[in-house]
Amino acid sequence: MKALLWLGLLLLFPLNAATVVVHGSVPLETLSQSQLRNIFTLRQTQWPDGTPVKVIVLADSSPLHQRFCREQLRLFPYQLTGIWDKRSFSGTGRRPQQVDSMAAMLELVRTEAGAIGYVEAHYVGSAVKEVRIE
Amino acid sequence: MNKALLRTVLLTVFMLFSSVTVAEDFSWQGFVAQGLIRADDSNYINNSGKTSAALTELGVNGRYSLAADWHLAGQVVYLDGGNRYPQGTRLDYLFLDWAFYNTEAWQANMYFGRFKNQHWLYSGTRDVPFTRPSIILPQSVYFDGFRDIAVGTDGLALQARNSGDYGDLTLNWSFGTIPISQQQSRQLLGYDTQGKTSLQRDHKLSVYWQPAFSRFSYGAILLDSAFKYRPGEGELISAADFTVQRVMLNLRYQAENWEFATELLQERIKTNGFFAPQFERQQLGQGGYMLAQYHYSPQLRFYTMLDYMVLDKDDRQGRMLERQTGGVVPRWFGYQHAVAVGVSVDISRQWRLHGETHWNKGTGRLAPVLQPDVLTNKSQYWQVLAVQLMYRF
Numbered sequence: 102m103k104a105l106l107w108l109g110l111l112l113l114f115p116l117n118a119a120t121v122v123v124h125g126s127v128p129l130e131t132l133s134q135s136q137l138r139n140i141f142t143l144r145q146t147q148w149p150d151g152t153p154v155k156v157i158v159l160a161d162s163s164p165l166h167q168r169f170c171r172e173q174l175r176l177f178p179y180q181l182t183g184i185w186d187k188r189s190f191s192g193t194g195r196r197p198q199q200v201d202s203m204a205a206m207l208e209l210v211r212t213e214a215g216a217i218g219y220v221e222a223h224y225v226g227s228a229v230k231e232v233r234i235e
Numbered sequence: 236m237n238k239a240l241l242r243t244v245l246l247t248v249f250m251l252f253s254s255v256t257v258a259e260d261f262s263w264q265g266f267v268a269q270g271l272i273r274a275d276d277s278n279y280i281n282n283s284g285k286t287s288a289a290l291t292e293l294g295v296n297g298r299y300s301l302a303a304d305w306h307l308a309g310q311v312v313y314l315d316g317g318n319r320y321p322q323g324t325r326l327d328y329l330f331l332d333w334a335f336y337n338t339e340a341w342q343a344n345m346y347f348g349r350f351k352n353q354h355w356l357y358s359g360t361r362d363v364p365f366t367r368p369s370i371i372l373p374q375s376v377y378f379d380g381f382r383d384i385a386v387g388t389d390g391l392a393l394q395a396r397n398s399g400d401y402g403d404l405t406l407n408w409s410f411g412t413i414p415i416s417q418q419q420s421r422q423l424l425g426y427d428t429q430g431k432t433s434l435q436r437d438h439k440l441s442v443y444w445q446p447a448f449s450r451f452s453y454g455a456i457l458l459d460s461a462f463k464y465r466p467g468e469g470e471l472i473s474a475a476d477f478t479v480q481r482v483m484l485n486l487r488y489q490a491e492n493w494e495f496a497t498e499l500l501q502e503r504i505k506t507n508g509f510f511a512p513q514f515e516r517q518q519l520g521q522g523g524y525m526l527a528q529y530h531y532s533p534q535l536r537f538y539t540m541l542d543y544m545v546l547d548k549d550d551r552q553g554r555m556l557e558r559q560t561g562g563v564v565p566r567w568f569g570y571q572h573a574v575a576v577g578v579s580v581d582i583s584r585q586w587r588l589h590g591e592t593h594w595n596k597g598t599g600r601l602a603p604v605l606q607p608d609v610l611t612n613k614s615q616y617w618q619v620l621a622v623q624l625m626y627r628f
Contacts (some may be wrong), residue, residue, distance in 0.1 A: 135398050135447070136339055144396050144403070147337040153260075153303045160584075161533065175448045177491050179530065186366045191351045191359035192308030192328050193344070193394070195262050195298055 119169035119219040122210050122229040126152070127217070131233045138174045140217060142184050143194040148215060156197035157209050157218035165203070169219050173234060260300035268292040268364040270589075270623030272317070276614035279601055280317035289317030290623055292364055294327065306332040312362055318602065319379040321418040327351070327362065328387055340399060346392040346409075352385055353394065353407050354441040354456045356485055356496055361386065364625040368496070368526055368538055369577055370589050371619060375522030375544035376483070376498050380602030383419050384460075388412065388437050402446040409439045420464075424509075425606025429467030436461050450490060456483040464509060475508035492530045499523035501548075509605060518547045534581040538591075542573040546599050553597075567615040568607050571597040585627055593619040 121137065123129065128150050132140075139145040146154055159166040161178050170178045188194030200206050203220045210216045211228040225231050270290030274280045280287050296310035309329040315322045330348030337343075352358040360366035361377060371379075378385075390411015397404045412434045415423075420432035437460040445452040458481035466472045485498040502520045522544030529537045545551045546569050553569025577591025598612040 138448075139339075139342075139398055139403075144398070145337065145339065145342055146334055147303060149339070151303055151337075153300070177489065179533065180489055183366070186363070187360055189262075189264065189298070190294075190296060190310075190363040190366055191353065192296060192298060192310060192330065193332065193346075193353070193359075195300075196264070 118222065119165055119173055120222045120225050121173070121217065121219050121232045121234055122207070122225060123218075123232050124210055124212075124214055124216045125228075125230050126214055127230060127232075129232060131235050133235055134173065134175070137234055138176070141174055141181065141197070142176075143188050143197075146194070152215040155213050155216040157206055157213075157216055158197045158199055159203075159206065159219075160199060160201070165219070165221060173219070261297060263295065263297035264628065265295040266292070266363060266365060266625060266627045268623050268625040270370065270621055272370075272619065272621040272623075274619045275617055276612075277595075277598065277601060277617040278318050278608045278611040279617070279619065280319065282318075282611045287317055289315050289319075289322075290370070290621060291315040292362055294362065296327075304334040304337070306334075308332060314362065316379065318422075320382045321416060321422065325383075336395075341395070341397050343393065343395040346394070349387055349389045349413075350392050350409070351387050352409070352439065353392070354409070354439045354458070355483065356454070356487065356498055358385065364589070364623060365587060365627055368528060369540065369575065370591055370621045370623050371575070371593060373498075373524035373526065373540055373542040374571060374573070374600040375524055375542050376500055378600050380423055380600070380604060384413060384415065384423075384434060384437075388439075389414075390437075400447060402444060402449060405443040407439070407441045407443075410437070412437055415462075422602045423604055424464065425603045426608070427606065428464075428472060429470045430472065431465050431467075433463050433465075434460060435463055450488055452487045454483075454485040456481070456485070458483075473508045473510070473512045473514070475506065477507075477509075478505040479503070494528045494530075495526070497523060497525045506605075519549070520544065520546045521548045536579040538575075538577050538579070540573070540575040540577075542571075542575070544572070544597075544600055545570045553599075564607055564609055565613075565615070567597045568599055568609070568612070569597070571595060571599040571601070587625045587627075588622070589625070590622040591619075592621075595619065 127148055140154055141156060148154060167178055170176050170181055185196050189196040203224050206218045206220055210218045271286055271288055272280050272290045273286040275284045280289055292314055294310055294312040298306055298308040300306050310327040312327045313324045328349050328351050330346045330350045333345045335343055335345055357372055388409050388411035392409035395406045415432045415434055421428055439458045441456040443454045460479045462477040464475040466474055480503040481500055483498055483500040487496045500522050504518045506516045508514055524540055524542040526540045550556055550569055553566030556564055556569040557566040573593050573595045575591055575593040580588045595617050601612055
């Protein structure tokens with residue numbers, strides 16, 4: 102009975118998938134899942150026009166971050182943290198900037214050239230550009 | 236870092252500063268870790284076998300973006316590991332990173348200066364406590380006595396990355412050398428040696444492949460390095476040439492709550508000289524480890540490790556070694572096997588506590604290597620207990 106109740110609640114209020122957003126100047130409308138993973142694992146560090154990619158993330162404990170890792174990147178959060186630690190402590194990469202809220206995420210993506218982040222779909226406004234993941 | 240190379244790095248930095256618009260883009264971070272460690276019946280930490288605080292690691296690193304495709308990165312560390320490696324402050328790395336090719340499918344970077352060994356699974360950050368799976372890494376591959384030589388190189392390195400339908404491919408190549416201090420030389424060859432050891436060349440190549448969105452990744456690594464020993468004045472030891480060549484394979488599987496890693500190696504060590512001018516020896520050692528980690532929760536992790544190493548694959552029990560040295564070097568110096576268990580607790584985002592124990596059989600990975608410490612390492616079986624508190628900032 103309890104399980105049915107939870108299922109009903111989930112159907113009524115489904116968990117939003119993370120929507121990828123970028124700064125308005127980023128010259129892309131779509132990204133493949135592989136490209137997205139390359140960006141968040143710091144393998145790809147520049148956009149096609151040469152602008153440095155600036156990755157913005159929520160804390161590991163954030164449910165949205167966890168959903169984004171699993172569903173969009175197909176990685177577990179601890180794997181992503183491990184990759185960032187390895188790159189940043191060996192000097193070969195810069196740790197993504199962490200923010201505390203979706204509002205802060207949107208503000209940084211809006212103002213920082215080359216920024217990329219993710220928010221819940223209903224949070225996306227006109228100030229940032231939504232990127233489709235194919 | 237040798238002076239010529241340091242001058243080249245500094246000159247290049249100066250030229251970059253003066254010729255490009257410098258981006259105001261600097262990031263830095265650091266770590267502090269202190270622990271207690273005890274290694275009974277061995278010289279691993281100290282000769283007394285008493286509990287020691289020689290488990291200190293401090294480090295600060297920074298990365299400065301000079302331009303979109305030029306970066307300068309450096310790290311300074313202070314280490315105290317007792318007999319494991321020389322105590323003191325080190326320039327861990329300082330290099331220029333040139334991201335010279337960047338497309339959706341291909342990216343390539345070139346590194347100039349002193350850079351970390353990026354070739355083995357945990358070599359790039361073996362001194363950063365938060366990034367290690369255990370306090371003491373498996374000695375078959377991450378031999379502490381060889382740490383200062385294996386950890387980094389002064390020279391040139393290249394990393395190329397490609398992504399496609401087949402997955403992700405990463406190629407690493409590095410070439411260079413690294414200065415070896417008298418203390419490191421003694422730790423490696425023998426406490427009474429008076430001469431100077433120099434690394435003539437260090438050449439490494441590795442390839443990593445992760446199939447598309449797979450939980451598996453695979454790696455293959457080649458290493459070729461050459462050393463020279465010049466005896467001190469009046470020293471009875473002869474001049475020597477050493478060649479170390481390694482072939483390694485590794486595999487990693489990462490699931491939601493657990494992960495598994497293994498690295499296997501075969502190592503050829505050629506010795507010409509040292510014990511006598513005409514002395515020649517070639518040993519083919521083998522080793523490897525299996526490491527399993529269970530993430531009970533994001534904050535709590537348990538791990539266990541099996542480690543295996545023989546100095547000579549044709550003398551796995553060390554009997555030939557004992558016979559050849561007239562019984563002076565016991566057979567257990569020909570191998571070292573270990574079982575370890577540990578736990579890691581994240582107290583907060585900044586704080587972590589590690590505790591572990593290792594049960595060892597054999598002393599083949601206790602320094603020094605060529606003139607082993609047979610007076611202290613009298614026991615075939617010895618145990619390590621360690622606990623370490625870490626803080627990152």
